[in-house]
Amino acid sequence: MKLQEIARLAGVSPATVSRVFSHHPNIRNEVREHVFGIAKAKGYHPRLSSKQRNVVIILPGDAIYPIRNCLEMAMMALTLELPKRNFRLEILPQDNLERLDSIQFCGAVAIGAEPDDFKKWSERFPVPLILIDRDLPASSSNIYSIRSDENQGMDIAIVHLYERGHRKIGCIIHGKAGQGNADARYAAIVNALKKRGLDSNESLIYLSNDDNYVEIIGKLLKQKVDALFCPGGNAGIISAYALSLFNKRVPDDISLITSEYKMFSRYAVPPQTTITQDHITLAKTAADAIEAHIKGPKFPQQSVFPYSLIVRDSVTYLKN
Numbered sequence: 001m002k003l004q005e006i007a008r009l010a011g012v013s014p015a016t017v018s019r020v021f022s023h024h025p026n027i028r029n030e031v032r033e034h035v036f037g038i039a040k041a042k043g044y045h046p047r048l049s050s051k052q053r054n055v056v057i058i059l060p061g062d063a064i065y066p067i068r069n070c071l072e073m074a075m076m077a078l079t080l081e082l083p084k085r086n087f088r089l090e091i092l093p094q095d096n097l098e099r100l101d102s103i104q105f106c107g108a109v110a111i112g113a114e115p116d117d118f119k120k121w122s123e124r125f126p127v128p129l130i131l132i133d134r135d136l137p138a139s140s141s142n143i144y145s146i147r148s149d150e151n152q153g154m155d156i157a158i159v160h161l162y163e164r165g166h167r168k169i170g171c172i173i174h175g176k177a178g179q180g181n182a183d184a185r186y187a188a189i190v191n192a193l194k195k196r197g198l199d200s201n202e203s204l205i206y207l208s209n210d211d212n213y214v215e216i217i218g219k220l221l222k223q224k225v226d227a228l229f230c231p232g233g234n235a236g237i238i239s240a241y242a243l244s245l246f247n248k249r250v251p252d253d254i255s256l257i258t259s260e261y262k263m264f265s266r267y268a269v270p271p272q273t274t275i276t277q278d279h280i281t282l283a284k285t286a287a288d289a290i291e292a293h294i295k296g297p298k299f300p301q302q303s304v305f306p307y308s309l310i311v312r313d314s315v316t317y318l319k320n
Contacts, residue, residue, distance in 0.1 A: 001044050009042070010035045021126050022104065029101065036123050040141065054103070055087045055290060058110040060094050069234055069261040070277075074111045074132055077279035078286065082109075085287045100125070107290035110134075112180065118143065128293040130286040133181065133277070136301060144289045145302045148277040150181055153307030154188035155195075157229050157257045157275050160309055162196045165318030166227040166255060169198060170220035171205045172213060174233025182207050185231055210238055217242040226318060227255040236261050236272050251316035260310060270313035278305050 003021075007014040012031065019027055020035045038044075057078060059071065082089060087106075092099060094113055109130040110118065115137040121129050122141050129143045136145045161169055171189050175182030186205060193200035203223065206216050210233060217239065220228065230239050236258035243250060250256045250270060258265070260276035285303050292299035 001042050006035065006039055006042065006044055009038050025101065025103065033123055036126065039126075040122060053087050054090060054105040055082055056090050056092050056100065056103070056105045056108040058092050058094050058097070058108055058113060060110075060112050069263075070133075070232070070259070071111055073260075073262060073277075073279050074282065077283035078109060078111075081280065081283035082287055085291060087287065087290070106294060109286050109290075114179065128290055130289055132282055132286065140301070142293065143301070144286075144299065146282050146285045146289070147302075147304055148282070149304050149306050150184040151188045151191070153275050153277075154185055154229075154231065155192045156307060156309045157231070158189065158192035158196065158198075160273070160311070161227045161229065161255060161257065161315065162198070164255070164315055165320050167198060167318075167320065168223070168225045169193065169204070169227045169229055170217075170223070170225035172216055172220075172228070172230045172235065172239075173205070173207050174209070174231065174235055175207055176209070177207055181232070189229070210234060213238045214242040214245060218246065221246055221248065221254075225254070227257070227315070229257045231259050231275060233259070234261070235259060236265050236268060236274070240268055240272075250314050255315040257315060265310070266312065268314070272314045273312045274310045275307045276310055277307060281305050 003017050004014050007017045010017065012035065016027070016031065017035055020032050057075070079089060090103070090105070094117070105127060107128045107130065109132060111132045113131065113134060115131060115134050118129060119137050121143055126142065131143060131145050133147045134145060135147070136143055158169065173182055173185045173189070177183060186207065189205055190200045204220065204225065208216055213235065217228065228239060239256060239258060240250070243254065248254050257273050257275065260274035265272045265274050282305065289299045
């Protein structure tokens with residue numbers, strides 16, 4: 001099907017259809033959505049201009065995503081990799097998405113956003129949306145998911161502790177039930193513990209925001225856990241602080257694994273063993289997806305990459 005046929009079915013001129021697909025700002029929303037609806041129904045996918053190189057980075061608001069360290073690390077990788085492909089970047093908070101209707105761009109990258117917030121993306125925009133660290137929403141023809149393998153990431157941390165003799169592991173996952181990756185991480189941790197025959201009851205595994213870490217760590221210490229695994233958030237800093245309040249030395253009194261934070265983890269006392277996502281690979285794959293959408297070749301809608309374990313000095317060996 002050609003652009004002229006889409007114009008005929010929509011009852012507008014080919015020039016209007018062209019402006020819709022180039023995301024020209026001077027098009028009424030109802031016209032834009034009408035043209036997109038017909039194009040989607042007919043399976044029509046316009047080829048984007050290779051001259052358009054503006055990419056919008058969509059950052060979540062504090063209420064949705066208070067995990068500053070992961071956000072910063074993803075941002076650093078994107079601002080390093082995308083300009084290498086001659087993309088120009090525009091930063092946009094998620095609570096200001098209406099601005100997308102007034103700018104021209106060839107793709108967008110959303111970090112840590114909830115997929116349901118973009119269910120109508122394909123109806124509004126012909127350009128690709130890359131979701132970093134999140135799954136795809138349903139019926140998303142031009143949305144791509146690029147994320148890390150939560151099952152594998154949680155497992156390598158539990159295995160590392162288990163192989164060093166730890167048999168009672170307390171876990172605090174940053175986040176709330178139903179948001180982000182919190183539920184996936186909870187399920188993955190339970191599965192990893194059960195595979196090793198370790199206790200996985202709910203009194204040892206918590207979801208939490210930053211404010212409750214001290215209280216929860218106190219509860220876990222009363223249960224005499226021999227290790228803590230705290231993925232997500234600023235857990236490395238907060239856990240170290242909480243353990244110091246309880247006069248617990250890492251790793252002499254308790255072992256600790258957290259998520260990597262480049263500005264802290266290696267400089268902690270002792271340096272913390274962490275799990276980390278490959279942010280550079282995530283950023284490169286985001287750029288690949290946008291370029292593929294512009295040039296025409298198909299690109300997988302979902303890409304999943306493994307976590308890595310960075311071994312430092314916060315985990316000891318226990319004799320059983």
